[in-house]
Amino acid sequence: MLEFKILDLFQGAATLMAADPTIAVARVLLMLFGIALVFLGAKNILEPLIMVPMGVGMAAVNAGVMFLSADKMGTIFVDPLISDTAMLIDILQINFLQPIYTLTFSNGLIACLVFMGIGVLCDIGYVLAFPLTSMFIAICAEFGTVATFPIAIAMGLTPKDAASIAMVGGADGPMVLFTSLILSRDLFVPIGIVAYLYLSLAYGGYPYIVRFLVPKHLRAIKMDLKAIPKVSKTEKIGFSVITCTLLCFLFPVAAPLFMSFFLGVIIRDSNIAPFRKFIEGPILYGSTFFLGLILGVLCEAGTILNPVVFPLLILGMTALFLSGIGGIAGGYILYFFNKGKYNPVIGIAGVSCVPSTAKVAEHEVQKIDPRVIILPYALGANISGVITSAIIAGIYITLLR
Amino acid sequence: MLIESIKTAAYVYFIAAIVAIIVALYIKGVVFYLHGRKKGKNKGVLSPVALKGAPEVKA
Structure with a gap:
């Protein structure tokens, strides 16, 4: 023996x-x-x-x-640090998840596929119904995305790393991945992990921010549902294709994100059933599954013990917290502007975790008064949040790349 | 460095706000144009699906 x-x-x-x-x-x-x-x-x-x-x-x-x-x-499993081509070819034949990591994760493809899936789920009609208020709320809810940037610099991060972690404030996982892949390749693993951990926690944490900042009588303000105009599919498609072209023209570095999102929206409204089923089923669920799995296998002890992870944990939480505060502040501004006829809870939906934050807003008002429905307004702000997050990602990448 | 970063953040916010306002005004213009011609025929709740909740998958 x-x-x-x-x-x-x-x-x-x-x-x-x-x-x-x-x-x-x-x-x-x-x-x-x-x-x-x-x-x-x-x-x-x-x-x-x-x-x-x-x-x-x-x-x-x-x-x-x-x-x-x-x-x-x-x-x-996977080696995220390989950059030498010959070694990469070797490792592709050994590590079983390396092909998925190299060919879909490290080039941002998986982020774009998830974004396409989000596009298929989003009814852009809510944005078209209330464009100014939705965009206003969304830009207020980006407060964390910009305010965290100088805080991160003060904590010793480089501008590129600071911008990547600040994007957590947009509460959009694919956006954070895409930005950190371009701006801070060395840190995109911990940033991605922090982002997705916090995005899961946001669903549980934001209701407390709403309850703390908005008194019960304001949470019970009814919104006028009869004032919502119907928006035809032609209008939605026209808006989507022109806005996609315009935003790609303004921010070419974020063009893959814009294209993916609006392509999803257009397929939804074009009634191309096979494509729609393909994107909202295999593409979205497949991408989400592999995104979670790859993020998990990237959580090796050596990566997590990187000393920069602790500041990232603090900064990610700060970004999401400030964005929530900014969104509610936007809701209050519209409340005063509309002389008390606007429910400030809608502000939290400007944080673009589609559709979680819109659901949080709806759930919080329904707990006070089940007759109050704010979901159409909240989804308008929510989807606008996706657009403003992509705009800010485009600006950060263009400025700092 | 900190002052510079605050200036950068303010600049990013300003540009993002301008672009968002342009997009919003463009939408508003489109909606005004299309719906102005229909003179109120187009009123009503956007979609009954909206009242039941959005799909479960999220970013």
């Missing part, structure tokens, strides 16, 4: 023993954290579509560390 040490057989345990104690502890904690994410996702406490694959990936990648050579430990 061959002679071997028992730990040679169980390399996950052997690498845990051989690793630096900090890394070993971090690995164990990340395995537990991954399991917790799966549990919280499955219970619908966190967003299950992202958190379940992300949690499984996180637990598995930190458990599955092995000796790649006598003095090198690693996994056969």
Whole structure:
């Protein structure tokens, strides 16, 4: 019989023993954290579509560390740091998730595909129904996206990294990924993880901001649903194609995002059923699944122990918090401007986590008075938020690239 | 550096606001033009789906 040490057989345990104690502890904690994410996702406490694959990936990648050579430990999941072409070709044949990472993640394709799916889900008619108020709310709700930038600089980040983490304030995962892939390639993994973790938490945290900042009697303000004009499909398509062209013309660096979003919108309103089913089914769910899984397997202990992760955690939370405050402030401005006939809760929907924040707004007013319906107004602000986030991403990338 | 970053942030916000206003005014113009011709025939709740809630998938 061959002679071997028992730990040679169980390399996950052997690498845990051989690793630096900090890394070993971090690995164990990340395995537990991954399991917790799966549990919280499955219970619908966190967003299950992202958190379940992300949690499984996180637990598995930190458990599955092995000796790649006598003095090198690693996994056969994915290596995000490979840049040399020859090494990349080698690694593409070894790491089972490397093809998906290299061909869809690191070039922003997956972000664009998710954005296309969001476009298919969005009824642009809500923006066309209330363009000025929707855009006003949305730009107010971008407060965190710009206010976090100088805060991040003050905390020692470079302008490119500061802009990438500030984009978390837009509450749009694909946008954060796209911006950080272009501006701060070294940090896009932790930024992406922070963004998606917080976006899941935003759904649970924003109701408290609404309750704290908007008194009950203001939350019960009824909105006039009869004043909402019907918008034809032709108008929606016309608006979408012209706005897409205009925004691509103004910000070519963000053109893939604009094109993906408005293509989704146009397919929805063109009644091309096969394309619509394809994008809102296989494309959106497939992209979301692999996005969660890849983010999970990128959560290796070595990546998470990067000293810059802690400031990113603080800055991500700051960005989302300030955007929420900005959105509510916008709601209040419209409340005073309309002489008390505008529900300020709609402001929170300007934070473009489609359609979560619109649902948060609707849910909060319905808890006070079930007869109050603000969802059409909230969705207008919500979808405008997607457009303003893309505009700000385009400006940041153009200025800082 | 901090002052410069505040200036940059203000600049970004200003440009974004201008572009958003241009987009909003463009929409407003389109809606006014199209709906002005229809003289109120086009009134009503946008979609019954709106009252039931949006799809579950999010960004």
